[in-house]
Amino acid sequence: MYRYDTIDQTLVAERVAQFRDQTRRFLAGQLSEDEFKPLRLRNGLYIQTHAPMLRVAVPYGLLSTRQLRMLAHLARKYDRGYGHFTTRQNIQYNWPKLEDVPDMLADLATVEMHAIQTSGNCIRNVTADHFAGIAPDEIDDPRPYCEIIRQWSTVHPEFNYLPRKFKIAVTGSPADRAASEVHDIGLHMRRNEAGEVGFEVLVGGGLGRTPIIGKVIREFLPREHLLSYLEAILRIYNREGRRDNIYKARIKILVKATGEVAFREAVEAEWALLRDTALRLDVAEIDRMRAFFVPLPYETLTDIDATAGREPEFAAWYRYNTRAHKMPGYRAVVVSLKAPEIAPGDITAAQMDDLAELADRISSGQVRSTHDQNLILGEVRQQDLYETWQGLSALGLATPNVGLLTDMICCPGLDFCSLANAGSIGIAKQINERFTDLDYLYDLGPLEIKMSGCMNACGHHHVGHIGILGVDKSGEEWYQITLGGSASGITSLGTVIGPSVAKAEVATTISKILDVYLAARQDEESFLQVFRRIGVQPFRDQVYATDH
Amino acid sequence: MRQIIKATQLLADEWPLPGEEASSTGAVRLTLIDYLAWCGGAALPGVPAGARVAVRLEPADDEADLLPYLGQLPLIDVHFPKSAEGRGYTQGRMLRERHGYTGELRASGAVFIDQIYLLARCGFDAFELAEGQDPQAVIAELQRFSVAYQPMVDGLTQPLRRHR
Numbered sequence: 001m002y003r004y005d006t007i008d009q010t011l012v013a014e015r016v017a018q019f020r021d022q023t024r025r026f027l028a029g030q031l032s033e034d035e036f037k038p039l040r041l042r043n044g045l046y047i048q049t050h051a052p053m054l055r056v057a058v059p060y061g062l063l064s065t066r067q068l069r070m071l072a073h074l075a076r077k078y079d080r081g082y083g084h085f086t087t088r089q090n091i092q093y094n095w096p097k098l099e100d101v102p103d104m105l106a107d108l109a110t111v112e113m114h115a116i117q118t119s120g121n122c123i124r125n126v127t128a129d130h131f132a133g134i135a136p137d138e139i140d141d142p143r144p145y146c147e148i149i150r151q152w153s154t155v156h157p158e159f160n161y162l163p164r165k166f167k168i169a170v171t172g173s174p175a176d177r178a179a180s181e182v183h184d185i186g187l188h189m190r191r192n193e194a195g196e197v198g199f200e201v202l203v204g205g206g207l208g209r210t211p212i213i214g215k216v217i218r219e220f221l222p223r224e225h226l227l228s229y230l231e232a233i234l235r236i237y238n239r240e241g242r243r244d245n246i247y248k249a250r251i252k253i254l255v256k257a258t259g260e261v262a263f264r265e266a267v268e269a270e271w272a273l274l275r276d277t278a279l280r281l282d283v284a285e286i287d288r289m290r291a292f293f294v295p296l297p298y299e300t301l302t303d304i305d306a307t308a309g310r311e312p313e314f315a316a317w318y319r320y321n322t323r324a325h326k327m328p329g330y331r332a333v334v335v336s337l338k339a340p341e342i343a344p345g346d347i348t349a350a351q352m353d354d355l356a357e358l359a360d361r362i363s364s365g366q367v368r369s370t371h372d373q374n375l376i377l378g379e380v381r382q383q384d385l386y387e388t389w390q391g392l393s394a395l396g397l398a399t400p401n402v403g404l405l406t407d408m409i410c411c412p413g414l415d416f417c418s419l420a421n422a423g424s425i426g427i428a429k430q431i432n433e434r435f436t437d438l439d440y441l442y443d444l445g446p447l448e449i450k451m452s453g454c455m456n457a458c459g460h461h462h463v464g465h466i467g468i469l470g471v472d473k474s475g476e477e478w479y480q481i482t483l484g485g486s487a488s489g490i491t492s493l494g495t496v497i498g499p500s501v502a503k504a505e506v507a508t509t510i511s512k513i514l515d516v517y518l519a520a521r522q523d524e525e526s527f528l529q530v531f532r533r534i535g536v537q538p539f540r541d542q543v544y545a546t547d548h
Numbered sequence: 549m550r551q552i553i554k555a556t557q558l559l560a561d562e563w564p565l566p567g568e569e570a571s572s573t574g575a576v577r578l579t580l581i582d583y584l585a586w587c588g589g590a591a592l593p594g595v596p597a598g599a600r601v602a603v604r605l606e607p608a609d610d611e612a613d614l615l616p617y618l619g620q621l622p623l624i625d626v627h628f629p630k631s632a633e634g635r636g637y638t639q640g641r642m643l644r645e646r647h648g649y650t651g652e653l654r655a656s657g658a659v660f661i662d663q664i665y666l667l668a669r670c671g672f673d674a675f676e677l678a679e680g681q682d683p684q685a686v687i688a689e690l691q692r693f694s695v696a697y698q699p700m701v702d703g704l705t706q707p708l709r710r711h712r
C-alpha cells in the first residue's frame with residue numbers, strides 16, 4: 001500500500017497544527033461558530049445531536065493493521081470504545097470531545113492518516129472497489145490512481161469552496177462494486193484497442209433529494225490525463241454550479257441544466273487548455289505509484305475444497321462471506337459488521353485490535369473497508385479459511401449473512417445525526433429481530449436493504465433492492481419504501497411503493513414484500529430479477545391491501 | 549485608513565472602493581461593467597482625466613473580459629461577498645496562470661485568515677481583509693504550509709514530479 005514520504009508527512013503535520021490553532025481560536029472566542037464551521041468540517045468534524053462526530057478518511061478503503069490498531073486506540077482513548085464504518089469507506093467516532101480532536105488528528109498522523117476533507121463543500125475522500133487488486137475480473141488496480149487523486153485533491157486551493165460536496169469513485173473491474181454511477185464523478189478503468197489503460201468518465205451521478213445516474217462524458221481518457229480532466233470538470237463546476245440553493249448545488253443539477261452535450265463540450269474545451277500543463281502525469285510517476293500496490297509475494301497454491309468434511313456452519317460462512325481471489329489457492333474474506341445485535345457498521349476497539357492480529361497472522365497485514373459497511377481480509381490462503389472463521393467467530397465478526405437481507409446498509413440516523421428525520425438503527429434492529437431464521441435468509445438469496453434517516457441518502461436507499469427512507473410526519477418517524485434499486489450491474493433507482501409506513505410496521509411490510517417475491521419467483525430468480533420482471537404493482541397491492 | 553497585506557507587508561491602501569471618489573493620487577476602482585465602458589471610451593463622472601484605474605470582479609464576472617486590458621491594469625480586485633464563495637479562486641488562477649497577469653491580484657470582502665493560504669496559492673498577492681482579522685497573524689499564516697500537492701504558480705513542492 002501507499003507509504004507516506006516526508007512531503008505527505010509534513011503536509012498532515014502542518015494541517016494538524018493549523019487545525020489545532022483554529023480550534024484554540026474557536027475555544028478562545030476568537031472565531032464564531034459560523035467562522036469555525038467550514039474549517040472543522042474540512043477536518044472531518046461535525047457537531048451532532050449528542051456530541052461532535054469525527055469522520056476519519058480511509059482512502060479507497062485500505063488500512064494497514066497498524067492503522068487499524070490506531071483506530072482502536074482512538075475509540076478507546078477519545079470515544080466510547082467503538083467506531084462506525086460508513087458508506088464511503090470511512091470510519092466515524094460519535095463521542096469525541098471537541099478539544100480532543102486536534103490530539104486525535106495528531107495521533108492519526110503518526111500512522112499516515114488524516115480526516116482532511118471528509119466533510120464540507122470540497123472534494124471528499126476518494127473511494128474504490130473494495131476488491132481492488134485481488135478481483136479476478138479486474139482490468140487494472142485502481143488504487144494507484146486513487147492515491148494520485150487523493151494527493152491532487154488534498155487541500156486543493158482552487159476547489160476548497162465548491163458549491164457543494166464532491167465525491168469521486170473509481171473501479172478497475174467491469175462489475176461496479178463502488179456505486180460509481182451515483183457519484184459526482186465515476187471513473188471506470190478501461191483498456192483501449194492498443195492495450196493502454198485509461199478511464200471511462202461519468203459525471204453527474206448522485207443520490208440525495210434528486211437521485212440521478214451519472215452520464216458518460218468520455219469513453220476513454222488516457223491515464224496520463226487523469227488529473228487535467230478532473231481539474232477541467234471541477235473548474236467548470238466551481239464556476240457554474242449553483243450557489244443560491246443548497247438542494248440544487250450538486251454537479252448533477254448543473255449537468256442536467258446545461259445538458260449533457262453542452263457540458264461535455266465545456267469540459268473538453270477547458271481540458272484542451274489544461275492537458276499539457278504540469279498536471280499531465282508521466283509514466284515514471286504513474287509507475288512509482290503503481291509500485292506501492294504491487295501484488296504480495298503469493299505462494300504457488302492450487303484451489304482446494306476448503307469446506308470438505310467441515311461443519312455446515314463453516315460451509316455457510318464460506319459460501320456467503322468469502323469471495324473469489326485472482327490467485328489460485330486464495331480467497332477474500334468479508335468480515336461481517338452486521339451481527340444482529342449491533343448497529344450496522346459498528347465495531348468495538350477490542351474487535352479492531354483482534355482483527356488486526358488475525359490479519360497479521362493469516363492475511364496480508366491489511367484490511368479493507370467496503371461501502372456496504374463491512375471489512376475485508378483480502379489475502380487468505382484457502383487452507384487457512386477454517387482458522388480464519390474460528391477467529392472471526394470468536395470476535396462476533398463471522399455472521400454468515402454477507403449479501404443477504406440482514407447485511408443492511410444503515411446510516412447513523414436520528415440516534416446520532418442532527419439532520420435526520422427518523423431513526424435507522426432502530427429499524428435495523430427491528431428487521432434483525434424479525435428475520436432471525438438463517439435458512440429463510442438463504443432461501444431469499446441476494447438482497448440489499450439500504451436505509452437512510454433523511455433525504456441526504458447517506459444510506460444509499462435509492463439503490464437498495466429494498467430502500468428505506470426515514471421521513472418526518474408531524475413529528476413522528478415514518479418510512480418510505482422503494483423497491484428495485486441497484487448500484488451494481490445495471491444501476492437503477494428504486495421505485496416508491498406507496499405511502500410511507502409507520503415505524504412499527506417496517507419489518508411487517510418487508511415480510512409482505514418478500515412474500516410477493518417468493519410467490520412470483522421462478523427457478524433461481526433473485527429478488528431484483530423478479531422485481532424487474534413483474535414491476536412494483538404486485539408488491540403495492542400486497543402491502544396496502546390489508547392495511548385499508 | 550484601510551490597510552491591506554501585500555507581498556507579506558502591511559500597507560495603507562491607496563485604492564478607493566468602487567463607488568468611492570478617486571483618491572488624491574488619482575486612483576479609482578471600478579466595477580467590471582464600468583471598467584469596460586470606460587475602456588470603450590465612455591466618460592465616467594467618477595474618473596478624472598489621467599486617473600489610474602483598477603477593476604473589481606464579482607463572482608459571476610468573467611475575467612476573460614479583461615484580456616485586452618491586462619497589461620494596463622495596476623490592480624484586479626477579486627471580491628468575495630461570502631467566505632463560502634469559491635469562484636474567486638478560479639478567477640485568480642485563470643488571471644495569473646492562464647492569462648499571465650502580473651499586476652496586483654487582490655482578494656477583498658469576506659477574506660479571513662483561514663483562506664489566506666489557499667488564495668495565495670491561486671496567485672493572489674494582496675489581501676483586503678474582513679473586519680477583525682489580525683494582520684500579523686495573517687502574514688504568519690501565509691507560511692503555514694511548506695509543501696503542497698498541486699503544481700501551481702507559487703512553486704511549492706510538486707509531488708506529482710517526485711520521482712525526479
Ligand code: SF4
Pocket residue numbers: 411412413414417418419420421452453454455456457458459
Ligand atoms: S442520511 Fe440523513 S440521517 Fe442519515 S447520516 Fe445522512 S444526513 Fe444523517
